[in-house]
Amino acid sequence: MAEPSSNKGLSRINTQTILMLVVVALWVFIALNSKYFLTLSNIQNIMRQMAIQGILAVGMVVIIITAGIDLSVGSVVALVNIVLSQMLVKGMPIWLAVVLSLLISTAVGLINGIVIFDFGVPAFIATLGMMTIARGITLLLSGGSNVFGLPKSIADFASSNFLGIPALFWFLIVTVVIIELMLRVTKFGRYTYAMGSNPEAARLSGVNLRLITYGVYTLGGFLWGVGGILETSRLWMGVPTTGLGYELDAIAAAVLGGASLFGAEGNAIGAFFGTLVMITIYNGSVLLNINPFWQRVIVGMIVIATVAVDQIRKKRK
Amino acid sequence: MFWVTPPVGGVMVDLGEYAVVMRGIDKRFPGVHALDHVDFYLRKGEIKALIGENGAGKSTLIKILTGAYSHDEGEIIVYGKHIEKMTPIISEQLGISAVYQNLVLARHLTVAENIFLGKEPVNRMGIIDKRELFAKTREVLKRIGYESMVSPRAVVGDLTVAQQGMIAIARALVRGANIIIFDEPTAVLTAREVDELFDVIRSLRDSGISIIYISHRLEEIFEICDNALVLKDGKVVGERKVSETSIDELVTMMVGREVKKSFYMPDKKKGEEVLRVENVTSDRLKGCSLSLKGGEIVGIYGLVGAGRTELARAIFGADKVDSGKVYIRGKVANIKSPSSAIKRGIGLIPEDRRNQGLALKLSVKHNINLALYPQISRGGFINLKTERNVAAQFVKALSIRTPSLAQIVQNLSGGNQQKVVIAKWLATKARVFLMDEPTNGVDVGAKEEIYELMNQLAKEGAGVLFISSYMPELMGICDRILVMKEGRIVDNVPREEFNEERLLSSAIKI
Numbered sequence: 001m002a003e004p005s006s007n008k009g010l011s012r013i014n015t016q017t018i019l020m021l022v023v024v025a026l027w028v029f030i031a032l033n034s035k036y037f038l039t040l041s042n043i044q045n046i047m048r049q050m051a052i053q054g055i056l057a058v059g060m061v062v063i064i065i066t067a068g069i070d071l072s073v074g075s076v077v078a079l080v081n082i083v084l085s086q087m088l089v090k091g092m093p094i095w096l097a098v099v100l101s102l103l104i105s106t107a108v109g110l111i112n113g114i115v116i117f118d119f120g121v122p123a124f125i126a127t128l129g130m131m132t133i134a135r136g137i138t139l140l141l142s143g144g145s146n147v148f149g150l151p152k153s154i155a156d157f158a159s160s161n162f163l164g165i166p167a168l169f170w171f172l173i174v175t176v177v178i179i180e181l182m183l184r185v186t187k188f189g190r191y192t193y194a195m196g197s198n199p200e201a202a203r204l205s206g207v208n209l210r211l212i213t214y215g216v217y218t219l220g221g222f223l224w225g226v227g228g229i230l231e232t233s234r235l236w237m238g239v240p241t242t243g244l245g246y247e248l249d250a251i252a253a254a255v256l257g258g259a260s261l262f263g264a265e266g267n268a269i270g271a272f273f274g275t276l277v278m279i280t281i282y283n284g285s286v287l288l289n290i291n292p293f294w295q296r297v298i299v300g301m302i303v304i305a306t307v308a309v310d311q312i313r314k315k316r317k
Numbered sequence: 318m319f320w321v322t323p324p325v326g327g328v329m330v331d332l333g334e335y336a337v338v339m340r341g342i343d344k345r346f347p348g349v350h351a352l353d354h355v356d357f358y359l360r361k362g363e364i365k366a367l368i369g370e371n372g373a374g375k376s377t378l379i380k381i382l383t384g385a386y387s388h389d390e391g392e393i394i395v396y397g398k399h400i401e402k403m404t405p406i407i408s409e410q411l412g413i414s415a416v417y418q419n420l421v422l423a424r425h426l427t428v429a430e431n432i433f434l435g436k437e438p439v440n441r442m443g444i445i446d447k448r449e450l451f452a453k454t455r456e457v458l459k460r461i462g463y464e465s466m467v468s469p470r471a472v473v474g475d476l477t478v479a480q481q482g483m484i485a486i487a488r489a490l491v492r493g494a495n496i497i498i499f500d501e502p503t504a505v506l507t508a509r510e511v512d513e514l515f516d517v518i519r520s521l522r523d524s525g526i527s528i529i530y531i532s533h534r535l536e537e538i539f540e541i542c543d544n545a546l547v548l549k550d551g552k553v554v555g556e557r558k559v560s561e562t563s564i565d566e567l568v569t570m571m572v573g574r575e576v577k578k579s580f581y582m583p584d585k586k587k588g589e590e591v592l593r594v595e596n597v598t599s600d601r602l603k604g605c606s607l608s609l610k611g612g613e614i615v616g617i618y619g620l621v622g623a624g625r626t627e628l629a630r631a632i633f634g635a636d637k638v639d640s641g642k643v644y645i646r647g648k649v650a651n652i653k654s655p656s657s658a659i660k661r662g663i664g665l666i667p668e669d670r671r672n673q674g675l676a677l678k679l680s681v682k683h684n685i686n687l688a689l690y691p692q693i694s695r696g697g698f699i700n701l702k703t704e705r706n707v708a709a710q711f712v713k714a715l716s717i718r719t720p721s722l723a724q725i726v727q728n729l730s731g732g733n734q735q736k737v738v739i740a741k742w743l744a745t746k747a748r749v750f751l752m753d754e755p756t757n758g759v760d761v762g763a764k765e766e767i768y769e770l771m772n773q774l775a776k777e778g779a780g781v782l783f784i785s786s787y788m789p790e791l792m793g794i795c796d797r798i799l800v801m802k803e804g805r806i807v808d809n810v811p812r813e814e815f816n817e818e819r820l821l822s823s824a825i826k827i
Contacts, residue, residue, distance in 0.1 A: 186697045187690040194687055197676035204635055204665055204673055205687040205741065206656035264678040 019256060019306065023277055030284035037287055044166050048158070050279045051168035052077075052227050052234070055175050056246055057253035057271040059223030062179060063216045064254050067196045067263025068123040070220050072112065073227075073250055074243035075134035076105050080228025082138050085147035085238025088154065102225040108134060109221015113214035131247070138240045147238030155236035168230055172272070175223065180268040188215060196263025252303045253278055258310075277302065332397045336361045336496050336527035337382065337413075342391035344377055344551075351377040353551045354391070359496070364518065364528040366538040366559070369548035369571055370760035375531055378548070379498055382529075383415055384408040395496075414494035416485045416502060424474035429454040431473050432488045457487045460524075461517045478621075479510035486517060497521065498529040503537060504757060507620040507786065508821065515541050533760065534787070535564045547571055572761055580768040580794045581812070582776070585612045590647065591780040592663075592749045594632060597641030601627040603804040604641070609749065609780040614771055616791035617784045619801035619824050625784045626668050628801065629751040632782075633665040634658045645749070659688050664742025666735075668753040668784070674738040675726050682708035682722040685740045692745070711740035715770065732763025739770060750774060753784045768794050788817055800824050 030037045056073055063070050080101045087097040108130065115126040160167045183189040191212050194202040203209050231242060255261070256277055257270025278299050285295045332338065337359040344352040352374045359365050367375050380386040382393070384405040393400045395411045422431050429450050430437075438449040454469035463483050473481060482502055489497055499518070503511045518541055522528055530542055538545055539559055547554040547570040554570045588611030596604045601624050609615055617625045630636045632643055634652040643650050645661045652658045655665070667673035675684055685708045686693065693703045708722045715736045719729055726737055735755060742750060752771070756764045771781050771794060785791050791798050792815045800808035800823040808823035 185699055185701060187694045187699055188697060190683060190687070190690055190699065193679055193683070194676045197678040198672065200673050201667075201676050202687070204633070204655050204667060206654075206659040206691070207687070208654075208656060264676070 018309070019258075019273055019277060022302070023273065023280060026277070026280050026284060030280070030287060034284070034287040037284065040164075042283070042287075044161065046279055046283050047166045047169035047172075048234070049283060050275050051166070051172045052230050053246070053249055053253065053279065054172040054272055054275040055223055055230070056227050056250040057257070057275050058172075058175050058179050058268045059220045059227075060247075060250040061254040061257065061259050061266045061268060061271040062183070062192060063123075063220050064251070064259045064261060065183070065192050065196045065263060065266050066212065066216050067199075067261070068116070068213075068216065069127065069251070069261070070109075070112065070217065071124065071127040071247045072108065072130035072134055073220075073224050074246035075131045075138065076108055076221065076224040077228040077231055077243035077246055078138045078240060079108070079134045079141075080105050080225050081232045081235065081242055082142045082147060082238040082240055084229060084232045085150055086141065088151060089147060089149045094151070094153070098229055101229055102222060105225025105228060106218055106222045109218040109224070110214060112221065113217035116217065117210050117213040142238060142240040144240060146240070150232070150236055150238075154233050158230070158233040158236070168234070171226065171230060175226070176268045176272050183267055188212070192216060193264050196265075249278065252299065256303055256306050332394060334360055335394070336363075336396060338392075338394040339378070339382065340392050340394075342378065342381060342393075343389050344381065344386065345389055349551075351551050352381075352388070355548070355551070355553050357546060357553075359527050359529060361527055362522055362525050363544065364522050364530055364542045366542040366545035367529055367531045367548065368533075368535070368538065368545055368567060369554075370762055373548040373571070374551040375548055376500075377551075379415065379500065379529070379531070382408065383413055383498070409492065412493050412495040413498070414489035414492060414496070415498040415500060416482065416489060417500050422473050422481055422484060422488075424472075426473060427469065428467055428471050428473060428476075428484055429469040431484055432457060432469075432491055434488070436491060453491075454487075457490055458483075460490060460520075461486055462520060463487070463517070477510075478505050479507070479513070482506070482514065483517065486521075494526065496527045496529070498531070500531045501533065501758070502530075503532060503534060505621065507622075509620075509825075511537070533758070535567055536789075538567070539564070549573060568761060578789075578793060580765075580772060582772045585614075585772070585775045585796075586778070587612045588778050591645065592632070592782075593644040593647075594628075595642045595644070597628070597631050597638055597643070599627065599631055599636060599638045601804050602631060602638075602641075605631075605801075605804070605806050607782075607799060607806060609782060611748070611778040611780050612775050613797075614775050614781045614783055614795050616795035616798035617782060617801060618786075618788060618791055618798050618820050621786060623801040623824065624804040625801050626753055627804070629665060629753050629782065629784060630667075632658070633663055633751060635665065656691075659745060659747075662746065662748040664688075664745060664747035664750050666738050666742065666750065666752045666755050668757070670731070670734055670738060670757070675734060677727040678725060680723045681712065681717065681719050681726055681729070681737055684726050684737050685711055685744055688741050689744045707744050711743055714743075715740055716766070730760075730763075732759040732766070735759055735763065735767065739767070743774075748779050750779060750781045751784075752781060754786065755783070756785070756787075756790060764790075788820055791820075792817075 036042055060070065083104060084097055084101045087100065088094065112127055112130055115121050116123050157167060162170055183192065191202065191207045194207055195209060195212050199209055235242065253274035254266060254271045256274030257266065259266025259270065281298055282295050285292065335358055339357040342352050342355045355374065355378060357378060369375050377386060381388045381403065384403040384407060387402065393403055400407060423434065432454055433450055437445045438453060440446045451469045455464050458464040458467065461483060467476065467480050473484060502514060506514065518528060532538060542559050544556060544558055545567060546556045547567060549571060557567065590608055591611045592609040594605060594607045596606055598604050605628050619625050627636065631638045634654045634657055643652055650661050652661065671677060676687065682705065686704050689707060690699060693700045705722065712719060712722065717733050717736045717740065719733065726734055755767055759767065771783065775781055783791065783795060796812055798810045798815065798820060799806050800810065800820055802824055810819060
């Protein structure tokens with residue numbers, strides 16, 4: 001049928017199927033070795049852990065589909081975390097602080113888009129610069145120290161459930177559904193893939209590349225803002241060094257889920273499953289008493305193995 | 318006397334005469350019998366044409382000879398030596414070298430560095446001996462009669478495509494090539510450059526090098542080749558001595574039926590003017606004016622670099638224009654971008670299909686609809702049913718051979734890819750078609766279909782601007798031919814006055 005996932009042909013679907021099998025195998029393995037793993041509270045815990053990283057991965061996948069990249073993710077999360085915390089500590093109404101935070105992060109995304117499209121700075125460099133700038137501003141605003149004294153309701157939100165599912169996870173579900181629909185059935189979605197496959201052909205077919213570039217980075221910025229707000233809720237304080245390495249986790253999850261850094265491949269559901277694999281490993285290794293430093297080694301190996309398997313399949317075809 | 322194909326199996330042939338003997342070569346891919354017991358003989362110092370439609374098995378055969386593919390059955394003998402398993406390394410050691418259509422040169426390195434890449438002369442310290450490098454480069458350029466044309470110090474990226482081709486040949490020679498394969502070497506060359514290339518090929522032959530020559534342009538085969546082997550559907554149809562056959566015979570062998578030469582349709586109804594261009598000027602165009610009526614097919618001829626592509630792109634809003642006006646159906650059209658051109662019913666079929674015409678990683682369906690989305694979406698949401706129907710309709714109408722609408726365009730043949738590009742503009746109901754080398758790299762059968770399609774468009778009242786470097790195809794279908802030279806339209810030749818000398822002299826005279 002019509003969806004972008006059909007762009008990938010059989011071999012691609014198989015890779016994602018393999019990823020699903022990896023998840024299932026991991027779950028079975030961990031469940032057999034830890035009684036606690038399949039309890040309601042741990043599953044809710046996994047959902048909470050997934051929420052923020054998942055939202056960031058979904059935002060990243062949209063950018064990667066255009067053959068772009070955004071390295072400013074973690075810094076923008078931290079910026080929003082500090083700005084939001086400071087506004088709340090000063091007694092600003094929560095809704096207003098949230099709206100302002102989103103405006104800031106979205107503006108950062110738009111600036112990324114402008115620098116990349118209008119100044120022709122490669123996305124890697126432009127967002128690397130923005131990553132440093134945003135982190136610097138975060139440290140300047142906070143003086144390098146944590147911000148305390150946020151309303152209790154903020155922390156309560158992070159631990160609350162709705163219909164038995166953590167509130168944070170609902171944000172991820174809504175994000176995945178909206179972005180997946182956007183990619184599959186909207187003009188913007190089609191143009192995103194077209195630009196990632198061949199920007200010149202897209203332009204000569206009437207696609208406004210400027211709007212698409214602004215669009216994907218602005219959408220990214222908005223989602224980094226959402227991530228920052230949820231992060232604030234989880235931390236119940238402002239931590240200027242939070243979010244370190246989030247961009248790399250987001251890229252890893254997107255790639256695990258079938259995105260290609262060369263563009264035109266990937267989708268939101270894939271990014272969701274990519275995140276699930278990573279969080280399962282983090283969660284499972286804690287339960288199995290594996291040295292936490294091994295987690296990163298394992299995740300790194302899985303990312304490399306998935307893409308390698310995929311490349312070998314493509315070559316054989 | 319007829320050229321006799323050397324006997325297969327059992328009977329001995331004198332292997333000493335042959336550079337390459339491939340006997341009973343069989344190769345299957347999943348679902349395709351790519352080569353069905355093909356025999357291929359290449360004499361020492363022979364220029365052999367390998368012809369056939371796309372998918373006939375030419376590239377597969379060449380890839381087996383160069384070791385890129387392994388064969389399932391058959392034997393390969395190179396210079397009397399049986400090769401059990403051909404690999405790219407053995408192939409290179411044997412002196413087999415291919416000069417491809419899309420050249421593999423390092424664009425940022427100099428001519429000398431490219432030619433001697435991996436074989437640089439070094440001094441005792443192990444450092445590259447620049448003087449020796451340049452001297453040797455001049456030597457090898459001289460061998461192909463090209464030493465006055467290009468400096469060893471020039472950066473390859475700054476050279477013309479023709480010059481790059483010569484560098485590729487020099488590179489092969491340095492590697493001790495004695496069997497050179499040319500795959501569509503003239504596709505992007507001007508007539509003069511083709512002549513230069515042929516001089517080089519002849520001098521290679523005279524020095525004992527054997528040559529395999531692949532081209533869709535059959536005229537060239539008569540100019541340069543000794544013999545032609547025709548493949549069709551993975552089988553050898555036959556071999557002809559070039560001096561004893563004709564283009565018609567070869568085409569009939571390739572296609573398996575007679576092929577029309579002229580597609581001109583005299584009874585098209587000429588309607589109102591659909592496009593007028595007045596004094597369009599840019600850094601590459603010097604005041605171009607033209608007029609195109611509905612129902613008209615107007616050719617644009619000229620050498621590569623004459624500004625034809627630039628003119629089409631300027632009309633389409635793809636490149637910046639300094640001054641000039643474009644009128645669509647009598648109204649001034651202020652076209653600033655491709656999307657505003659599309660809104661006014663213009664479609665551009667770009668010269669470089671793979672880099673400009675198609676989003677190769679997307680499906681047939683998405684490519685066909687790519688320019689149509691503004692018309693079939695509401696509030697940003699695409700009408701998926703319309704999207705599917707449009708794609709299905711044009712896949713059927715243009716008989717695009719694809720297993721499904723979801724097939725990735727990359728996996729289609731050149732001709733079918735081109736039809737997808739054309740379908741994109743048919744879907745937008747364009748009334749002005751700018752076609753830039755639409756038959757490039759497309760086989761005979763698909764070419765015919767494209768010509769028929771142009772006629773069909775004209776018959777339905779659309780105007781077609783047909784850019785081509787290939788005179789016979791322009792003369793075979795156009796109502797008029799405009800000739801461009803150095804950014805200007807220098808001649809406007811009506812059908813009654815078509816002849817090759819006139820077109821060529823307009824295109825090159827000073």
